[in-house]
Amino acid sequence: MTTTIHWFRLDLRVADNPALVAASQSGGVVVPVFIWAPEEEAPWAPGAASRWWLHHSLAALDAELRKLGLRLIIRRGPTLTTLRALVRETGATAVVWNRRYEPVVRARDAQVQVALQADGRQAESFNSALLFEPAEIQTGSGGPYRVFTPFWRACLKRGIGLSPERSLRPNGPKSWPASLKLGDLGLLPKPDWARGFAWQPGSTGAAQELQRFVQTGLVEYKTGRDCPARVGTSRLSPHLHFGEISPRQVWAAAGREDYRRQLVWREFAHHLLYHYPHTAEQPLRPEFKKFPWRKAAAELAAWQRGRTGFSLVDAGLRELWTTGWMHNRVRMVAASFLVKDLLIPWQTGARWFWDTHVDADLANNTLGWQWVAGCGADAAPFFRIFNPTTQAEKFDPDGKYISRWAPEPVPPIVDHSAARTRALAALQQLKI
């Protein structure tokens, strides 16, 4: 009887999980393990909201595994030391996992793989998180894409391979190795500011959200997705980030092209971060390094607390603070306000989103902020500056969203028109 360790990371599901299938198919014993080693992911260790989600997602995964006769062993890092200890304790001959694409994590995982193989163990990784891994999609000249539409077309041409659903018949070990309690990881916030989070982490919650979206959101997606007062988006982003549902499952269930394009934006974000690993910190377009950003601590604080005096921006940041999530349309407006109206570095905004969003994902967050700042992969004309008032009139015409989150008037901290002119002037400077 051989033993295989399945190292869970951002693939917190049992269904459509290639590494878990491989571990189960070996016919031997499977030991599922989660290792908490946030310092190894610095400077992008999971933020506070993300940790809250992780706690509940791990609890859900353990419950799922127990239905299969397994359980989730929880340990604290360092990862390699911990895996080696588990290999010793269980007599495992193999360790399997599903790949991640963040630069720091890739480097860590490569070291782990080499070390385990040097120990004489099998160490194999799989793709569970993406429809297309970054190296699969190339331009005609063999490089990475930097514009979305050609990337999208290349993906369609390649085709989405649907994975056959195989039933898992894993065996657990006769005796289980020791495990920490989930609470020992200290992932939940103290004091508990997450009370307003109305989410159901875990694959059951993910499946329900997908079903809700397919039944009620998908038909009107084209317009509904832009109205923050409605539940018109899929709201699957945290579930996808933690791998509680696979993009293949979502692709298969949501047949509309306008939504599928969004799913491919997620692919594109991973593609870009993989091929341009510096972009989490640095602008993709190097000329933006000399952009005259401001340091404006008071204005930053006003933005973070939702007290800019622009009600759509304020509503968004307060929705975020209360629920751990902000509607995508409002993210763009709020981000544009920070970057263009306040001239505060996009990296500062990205860091705030990282810490406060339950769906914080390095690839998506980086793409979104660089796109808004105009320093990213697609050339959004620099004169495109969101007007927070016009955006509110357009996308929250009856004021439902605003009255829910930011009902009381706050004096504006800047004059938008003047701020717009200032931003255009700052952008002009880049060309000199």
Add this chain to the structure above:
DNA sequence: TAGCTCGTTGGACAA
């Protein structure tokens, strides 16, 4: 190869 076209999400202003 050398053009050619296009670029997720907008705003201001003129007609």
Add this chain to the structure above:
DNA sequence: TTTGTCCAACGAGCT
């Protein structure tokens, strides 16, 4: 009130 046009220039990706 609505619709159309312009707002840089560039570089990606295609033909």
